[in-house]
Amino acid sequence: MWVILLALSFIPRALAVFECSSHETTAFVRIPRARLDGTPVVISTAGHDLTCAQYCRNNIEPTTGAQRVCASFNFDGRETCYFFDDAATPAGTSQLTANPSANNFYYEKTCIPNVSAHEACTYRSFSFERARNTQLEGFVRKTVKVESREHCLSVCLKEKEFVCKSVNFRYDNNMCDLSAEDKRSKPTHVRMTEGVDYYDNNCLSRQNRCGPSGGNLVFVKTTNFEIRYYDHTQSVEAQESYCLQKCLDSLNTFCRSVEFNPKEKNCIVSDEDTFSRADQQGQVVGKDYYEPICVAADLSSSTCRQQAAFERFIGSSIEGEVVASAQSVTISDCISLCFQNLNCKSINYDRTASSCFIYAVGRQDANIKANPSMDYYEFNCESQFGGMALCTNEGIRFIVNTKEPYTGAIYAAERFSTCSQVVENAKQISITFPPPTVTSDCGTVIRDGKMEALVVVSLDGVLPHQVTTEWDRFYRVSCDVSMDKMVKEGSVVVTTIYEASSQNTTVLDVATPPPVTAELQILNQLEETLHKASIGDPLLLVITSEQAGPHNMMITECTATRVGGFGDTVPFTLIENGCPRYPALVGPVEQDFDKNRLKSDLRAFRLDGSYDVQIVCSVMFCAGPNGCPVSNCLDSGTNELFMSHGRKKRSAEGNETEEKLSTIIRVFAKGENEEETEMERNSNSTTSFEHNSEVVCLSEMWFVSSVVSISAICLLLSTLIVVWGCHNIHSTPGKDMA
Numbered sequence: 001m002w003v004i005l006l007a008l009s010f011i012p013r014a015l016a017v018f019e020c021s022s023h024e025t026t027a028f029v030r031i032p033r034a035r036l037d038g039t040p041v042v043i044s045t046a047g048h049d050l051t052c053a054q055y056c057r058n059n060i061e062p063t064t065g066a067q068r069v070c071a072s073f074n075f076d077g078r079e080t081c082y083f084f085d086d087a088a089t090p091a092g093t094s095q096l097t098a099n100p101s102a103n104n105f106y107y108e109k110t111c112i113p114n115v116s117a118h119e120a121c122t123y124r125s126f127s128f129e130r131a132r133n134t135q136l137e138g139f140v141r142k143t144v145k146v147e148s149r150e151h152c153l154s155v156c157l158k159e160k161e162f163v164c165k166s167v168n169f170r171y172d173n174n175m176c177d178l179s180a181e182d183k184r185s186k187p188t189h190v191r192m193t194e195g196v197d198y199y200d201n202n203c204l205s206r207q208n209r210c211g212p213s214g215g216n217l218v219f220v221k222t223t224n225f226e227i228r229y230y231d232h233t234q235s236v237e238a239q240e241s242y243c244l245q246k247c248l249d250s251l252n253t254f255c256r257s258v259e260f261n262p263k264e265k266n267c268i269v270s271d272e273d274t275f276s277r278a279d280q281q282g283q284v285v286g287k288d289y290y291e292p293i294c295v296a297a298d299l300s301s302s303t304c305r306q307q308a309a310f311e312r313f314i315g316s317s318i319e320g321e322v323v324a325s326a327q328s329v330t331i332s333d334c335i336s337l338c339f340q341n342l343n344c345k346s347i348n349y350d351r352t353a354s355s356c357f358i359y360a361v362g363r364q365d366a367n368i369k370a371n372p373s374m375d376y377y378e379f380n381c382e383s384q385f386g387g388m389a390l391c392t393n394e395g396i397r398f399i400v401n402t403k404e405p406y407t408g409a410i411y412a413a414e415r416f417s418t419c420s421q422v423v424e425n426a427k428q429i430s431i432t433f434p435p436p437t438v439t440s441d442c443g444t445v446i447r448d449g450k451m452e453a454l455v456v457v458s459l460d461g462v463l464p465h466q467v468t469t470e471w472d473r474f475y476r477v478s479c480d481v482s483m484d485k486m487v488k489e490g491s492v493v494v495t496t497i498y499e500a501s502s503q504n505t506t507v508l509d510v511a512t513p514p515p516v517t518a519e520l521q522i523l524n525q526l527e528e529t530l531h532k533a534s535i536g537d538p539l540l541l542v543i544t545s546e547q548a549g550p551h552n553m554m555i556t557e558c559t560a561t562r563v564g565g566f567g568d569t570v571p572f573t574l575i576e577n578g579c580p581r582y583p584a585l586v587g588p589v590e591q592d593f594d595k596n597r598l599k600s601d602l603r604a605f606r607l608d609g610s611y612d613v614q615i616v617c618s619v620m621f622c623a624g625p626n627g628c629p630v631s632n633c634l635d636s637g638t639n640e641l642f643m644s645h646g647r648k649k650r651s652a653e654g655n656e657t658e659e660k661l662s663t664i665i666r667v668f669a670k671g672e673n674e675e676e677t678e679m680e681r682n683s684n685s686t687t688s689f690e691h692n693s694e695v696v697c698l699s700e701m702w703f704v705s706s707v708v709s710i711s712a713i714c715l716l717l718s719t720l721i722v723v724w725g726c727h728n729i730h731s732t733p734g735k736d737m738a
Contacts, residue, residue, distance in 0.1 A: 030126035031108070078229065133197070151176070243258055316368050395433045417466075519544050551593075561607070
């Protein structure tokens with residue numbers, strides 16, 4: 001009885017400190033290499049820190065499911081969590097252990113005001129990582145006086161002017177320093193400072209982790225290497241590229257590294273890396289280690305989309321002539337310099353001096369030697385092609401030169417059927433875009449003294465070429481012109497920004513009515529139904545049924561067709577005979593028993609000529625306890641077999657029925673969605689015909705027709721008036737004579 005009273009006496013104190021109010025969100029701050037002293041109230045092998053955080057957030061005891069106040073927990077980096085009803089000072093009364101081993105992580109519950117659960121990324125195990133008595137000097141973008149540490153974290157999460165990657169909080173005056181840099185991007189500017197704590201924002205996404213413009217992520221590979229004693233999100237992936245994609249798409253983990261075992265197909269996504277685990281890493285046979293790196297370079301003409309851009313050799317350096325160098329830079333800066341130098345074949349990076357050295361040779365052409373302070377990076381990519389535009393009297397001539405024979409197409413965006421050039425095994429491909437005064441087939445426009453064309457270069461290897469995926473490249477090419485005569489030579493601008501201000505979309509219903517027996521949906525990463533996406537967005541294709549579970553359903557085929565637009569419509573097969581045709585776009589069909597559905601990973605794409613894509617899937621329902629069999633599918637890229645829950649299409653048997661399901665999704669390139677919204681917002685107040693010659697022609701026809709019709713009516717009325725007047729004149733004398 002005394003124990004029960006003692007437990008009850010702890011509850012009001014803990015509730016008063018560690019329970020959040022209605023305007024606050026419960027989140028966690030993590031301190032690495034830290035452990036709370038004392039006796040835990042519960043010890044659980046919950047699996048990983050995300051599960052432990054969910055139990056602690058909701059004050060649930062993992063072993064029994066009973067309510068128990070939780071203020072913090074220790075995590076051993078593998079599977080065991082130690083739950084406490086108190087926290088370290090100043091939030092609580094307990095103390096942190098001095099100098100614990102590297103495999104200790106302390107998670108403390110905190111209440112962040114004025115933010116939503118999504119803004120505080122409660123789908124992850126922690127929102128911020130804290131470094132005690134530490135600050136980042138010299139890169140403060142904004143300083144705000146706040147009420148508390150929690151308000152400082154809230155200000156960072158709510159910042160709109162820039163991407164807040166870290167904060168310094170000063171306890172003596174409650175000053176909050178916000179920065180667009182962090183300890184990884186500016187490691188030489190981290191200082192030990194009493195009374196100041198440094199916090200890394202762990203709520204960054206793939207879209208903003210490299211800065212407000214999104215940046216580019218490339219992978220650096222280290223063979224036979226791992227981070228030891230720390231396992232996080234594990235899955236089985238058929239091949240390397242799927243594992244790397246798992247890192248990029250990870251929602252529950254801020255992916256800083258990924259490990260892949262090519263033999264066992266085991267994929268581990270982790271929020272730790274060689275920076276944070278410098279003393280917990282080493283060689284291991286049969287496992288490859290990858291780190292995503294932000295680079296300030298345009299990757300549109302390189303071959304780095306489906307492989308690691310660099311291979312790293314720790315403690316080694318190459319000998320040779322340095323073609324470029326930089327001092328006091330990070331490895332991210334060094335890799336960016338390599339991308340920008342067309343002669344770059346390899347890098348030496350001095351970890352102790354933060355120096356970068358670029359070479360025009362690789363290990364096949366030069367000697368590699370041991371060097372403890374250096375890491376050698378072999379560049380696995382090269383510029384695949386170079387594009388240029390010439391301004392001629394006939395229009396803009398766009399030319400692509402390639403190092404290797406190229407099979408693909410160049411076409412005017414949304415005009416593949418009327419303006420395209422397809423080649424096979426060619427080292428040069430060109431196409432001319434005539435002025436709009438000559439033809440509208442290529443969609444060229446003239447504005448502000450420039451003629452512009454929107455160009456797509458097909459690089460994804462997907463047939464037909466007018467299937468637009470994230471691996472294709474968009475360009476805006478322009479030439480200075482005179483309205484009287486095309487200028488022979490002029491300025492040319494080639495960008496990778498797809499501008500669609502001149503495109504006119506057809507407004508359609510966002511989805512067709514679902515059938516009675518099943519429903520086909522497109523979901524985003526948060527499992528929300530959506531009808532708009534951007535090219536390359538990771539999506540889920542989901543089929544659910546009230547009558548059948550995933551055991552009794554299989555997909556026989558799925559096709560995509562363009563809705564609306566103009567030109568020839570070419571059906572695009574996504575799933576054939578139960579197997580995905582293009583695994584990079586559509587993954588294997590999986591049985592999701594937890595949510596009673598079939599699902600398949602899908603990356604948003606577009607069929608040239610329209611924003612709207614209709615996906616139609618044939619689903620077979622198999623009655624009986626045996627359900628539907630799986631299909632063994634062959635990956636054409638790796639010649640490896642993988643399973644998919646579909647089957648070769650054939651006539652339905654006695655215990656089987658088949659349904660066709662469909663849905664429509666609108667797919668934009670980056671920036672188009674906001675631009676279309678802005679155009680719709682202004683459509684009721686202004687009408688612009690400047691960039692759409694078809695609308696101008698239709699409008700003129702309507703205007704002329706209206707004028708002609710009104711003129712005819714006026715002429716008819718005038719004739720009637722004249723006849724009536726003449727009749728009155730002739731009738732008046734007769735009356736006088738009478």
